[in-house]
Amino acid sequence: MKPIQLLRARRRSGRWHWTDIAAYAYLGLGVVLMFGPVVWLVLSSFKTQASLLEFPPSLLPLSQQEVRVQGFPQPLPLFAATLDNGERRELAQVRRIGLIAQMIDPADPKQQYRVPTAKLAPVRHLSFVTANYTEPLQKFAFTRYLWNSVFVTTIATLITLLINSMAAYALSIYEFRGKTVAMLMVIGTLMIPITIILVPVYLVVTKLGLVNSLWAVILPGAATPTGVFLLRQYMLTLPRDLIEAARMDKASEWQIYWRIVMPLAAPALAVLAIFSIMWRWNEFLWPLAVLTKSESFTLQIGLNAFQGELQTQWNYLLAMTVVSLIPVALVFVFLQRFIATGIANTGMK
Amino acid sequence: MAGLTLKGVRKAYGTIAVIHGVDLAIADGEFIVFVGPSGCGKSTLLRIIAGLEEVTDGEIAIDGLDVTRVPASDRGLAMVFQSYALYPHMSVYKNMAFALENMGLARSEIDARVRRAAAMLRLTEYVERKPKALSGGQRQRVAIGRAIVRDPKIFLLDEPLSNLDAELRVATRKELAALHAEIGGTMIYVTHDQVEAMTMADRIVVLRGGRIEQVGTPLDLYNRPDNLFVAGFIGSPRMNLLPVQVVSPGLVRLSEASEPIKVTTGSLAAGASATLGVRPEHIALAAEGADLALTIDLVEQLGGDTYFYGSAPGLPQITVRQNGQALRGRGEALPVRFEPAHLHLFDAEGAAVRPGR
Numbered sequence A: 001m002k003p004i005q006l007l008r009a010r011r012r013s014g015r016w017h018w019t020d021i022a023a024y025a026y027l028g029l030g031v032v033l034m035f036g037p038v039v040w041l042v043l044s045s046f047k048t049q050a051s052l053l054e055f056p057p058s059l060l061p062l063s064q065q066e067v068r069v070q071g072f073p074q075p076l077p078l079f080a081a082t083l084d085n086g087e088r089r090e091l092a093q094v095r096r097i098g099l100i101a102q103m104i105d106p107a108d109p110k111q112q113y114r115v116p117t118a119k120l121a122p123v124r125h126l127s128f129v130t131a132n133y134t135e136p137l138q139k140f141a142f143t144r145y146l147w148n149s150v151f152v153t154t155i156a157t158l159i160t161l162l163i164n165s166m167a168a169y170a171l172s173i174y175e176f177r178g179k180t181v182a183m184l185m186v187i188g189t190l191m192i193p194i195t196i197i198l199v200p201v202y203l204v205v206t207k208l209g210l211v212n213s214l215w216a217v218i219l220p221g222a223a224t225p226t227g228v229f230l231l232r233q234y235m236l237t238l239p240r241d242l243i244e245a246a247r248m249d250k251a252s253e254w255q256i257y258w259r260i261v262m263p264l265a266a267p268a269l270a271v272l273a274i275f276s277i278m279w280r281w282n283e284f285l286w287p288l289a290v291l292t293k294s295e296s297f298t299l300q301i302g303l304n305a306f307q308g309e310l311q312t313q314w315n316y317l318l319a320m321t322v323v324s325l326i327p328v329a330l331v332f333v334f335l336q337r338f339i340a341t342g343i344a345n346t347g348m349k
Numbered sequence B: 001m002a003g004l005t006l007k008g009v010r011k012a013y014g015t016i017a018v019i020h021g022v023d024l025a026i027a028d029g030e031f032i033v034f035v036g037p038s039g040c041g042k043s044t045l046l047r048i049i050a051g052l053e054e055v056t057d058g059e060i061a062i063d064g065l066d067v068t069r070v071p072a073s074d075r076g077l078a079m080v081f082q083s084y085a086l087y088p089h090m091s092v093y094k095n096m097a098f099a100l101e102n103m104g105l106a107r108s109e110i111d112a113r114v115r116r117a118a119a120m121l122r123l124t125e126y127v128e129r130k131p132k133a134l135s136g137g138q139r140q141r142v143a144i145g146r147a148i149v150r151d152p153k154i155f156l157l158d159e160p161l162s163n164l165d166a167e168l169r170v171a172t173r174k175e176l177a178a179l180h181a182e183i184g185g186t187m188i189y190v191t192h193d194q195v196e197a198m199t200m201a202d203r204i205v206v207l208r209g210g211r212i213e214q215v216g217t218p219l220d221l222y223n224r225p226d227n228l229f230v231a232g233f234i235g236s237p238r239m240n241l242l243p244v245q246v247v248s249p250g251l252v253r254l255s256e257a258s259e260p261i262k263v264t265t266g267s268l269a270a271g272a273s274a275t276l277g278v279r280p281e282h283i284a285l286a287a288e289g290a291d292l293a294l295t296i297d298l299v300e301q302l303g304g305d306t307y308f309y310g311s312a313p314g315l316p317q318i319t320v321r322q323n324g325q326a327l328r329g330r331g332e333a334l335p336v337r338f339e340p341a342h343l344h345l346f347d348a349e350g351a352a353v354r355p356g357r
Helices: A003-007 A018-044 A049-053 A131-139 A142-173 A179-191 A194-207 A225-236 A240-248 A253-264 A266-282 A285-290 A299-304 A314-346 B042-050 B092-103 B107-120 B136-148 B166-183 B194-200 B218-223 B228-233
Strands: A062-064 A076-082 A088-097 A100-105 A108-116 A120-122 A124-126 B004-013 B016-026 B031-035 B057-062 B077-080 B154-158 B186-191 B203-208 B211-216 B240-248 B251-253 B273-278 B283-285 B292-301 B305-311 B318-323 B333-338 B344-346
Touching (some): A142 A179, A142 A225, A142 A266, A240 A253, A285 A299, B004 B042, B016 B042, B031 B042, B031 B194, B042 B154, B042 B186, B092 B107, B092 B136, B107 B136, B203 B218, B211 B218, B228 B240, B228 B273, B228 B344, B240 B318, B283 B318, B305 B333
Parallel strands (some): B031 B203
Antiparallel strands (some): A062 A124, A076 A088, B203 B211, B240 B251, B273 B344, B292 B333, B305 B318
8 A cells, every 4th residue: 555545544435434533633643642752852953052942942943043244253143123113124133231132234234223122033044953963973972882882782682682592492492301490580580670680790790800891781681581581482383393394304403493493483583683672772771880981881871971960961962862763763664574573473562 | 215113112191101012013115004093192103203202111123223212313214294394484495405404415416306306296396485385285295305305214204195185185195105106115104094094005004092903904904804993994984883692603693583694703602792894895785585674764876886874773874885876765675685705703802703713
């Protein structure tokens, strides 16, 4: 179905039923609720710090127009002024003293006006402040943070997929004494929140000399009980005949795992990959604990650095938040066909 | 190609025994069919031979070598599964080549073997397809092809035709028989369908409740069933089994009123109860000297044959088969005579009574 058809879909073609209207209204509300904050974030990331703090806030990134006037080194802000005789003109503001502003006509700089500030309205136009993006990327080590985040996310996800699938393979395909106990223990660790194990794991990481290394972020979370459980449940649904057929075909256990079970578990692996990427990319508390030097910061920790004690550089913070959203959004775009089927199959939400 | 010997094979899951001591010798190149009702242990026995199930007790030898503790992958056997168990993510070619790659053969050798098997099974056009894009019959052939390419010591087939429709089943049955004639390997075939067993087997192994009831050629089993179970299981429609009493050595009768029937009674004493077995085609219509007068309940006209289902007081329903098209209707009387040369007698335990026993 083409997108345009999708947007015009109705219960009965050609006629509007009240349920059509209700459905569109409901879906429209959903779009606004889900997508509105993201749109606002993206638009706000192009605003100046001043217009971010402005009240009432504007949706679009508007900024005051400025003009260069002969005889003035700085560009002057432009206002729409209502003069005493009721005439409306666009004037540049030279200076402001109390409630009275001294204005000049940009076309005729000799002509000066004194206008009460209440009669001035700023002339604004749409402008995207791309410096919000370029400056932090140049001034701060943001590309470094980005690279660190990409590295952590990719390597951690690969390790997670590999070792979780191996554990799941053993727990689903083999029969051995204590299998249920092992599984229950894996599930049991789900009940332990990270805050409880933060200090012990930190001590281990310190003893291993991994503090400030990216491996300190990658390794502790590589084996996830959720991942093992998810993959095990999926592997249990694979027909046993296939594994037995592979065994009859002289395949080694490693070949059965790598060439039969892994390709067939692809939907579950995709789901776990998506979740792992999201977890790792958005991880905050643990990296904050083990990464103290700015060259090993991940993006989320780097973003935190904009939030000072006295002042927050909202324009940079928002712009870099958008940057940090892009990879996850791309992952969703490319893997989304797996998400629906995979999640439906694995029963994970 | 190899022979197989089972000695006292037992299998139990916990305390539940499913195979109670099976002894069997299979010669090189034989087509053996395991047949029996569901739950008789035939598939379990096949999986034990394959090495997919461990035996609780007993010994398995291939070509005289003890393989009881050898894992499935090292026994050199190939298996065709009921579900076919084709690898869904691999093409037909890859499915067939997988085992050969695992055996470490050269690419050219793998290619030659796969192409040869594909040609033999008329799969050449489909080798690049995934199993999903094949029909049931084609999938079945791929499963067989996967077994053939390996040139295994023994082929194991676990109800390979049960997922096909009736017409295709008959066609594939013939193909399998032809294939066996062509490549001549030892084949062990599991089915619950006695027609498949009769048509394909060199020898049939009839199983019930984890025990072998009888082993023999199809006609052996048909003509000389060892016991009531085999008599009832082999042959379609099944043998008529009628309760009788021994009158005197060589004579039995169906009831007090009926005429005595001549049959070998062996060592059975007079007055002993027994079961008389007679196949539908061994009951003749008799104008006079009838053993029994039946009333027709139902007539089935198959064109070439006619089946009468008749009843007589105090007896189970009796099936009579007549060649050709016999024009008799429901409710008519049908005087019949049993052919004395084809009668079977079973004692109270169900064992066949044979002359001199």
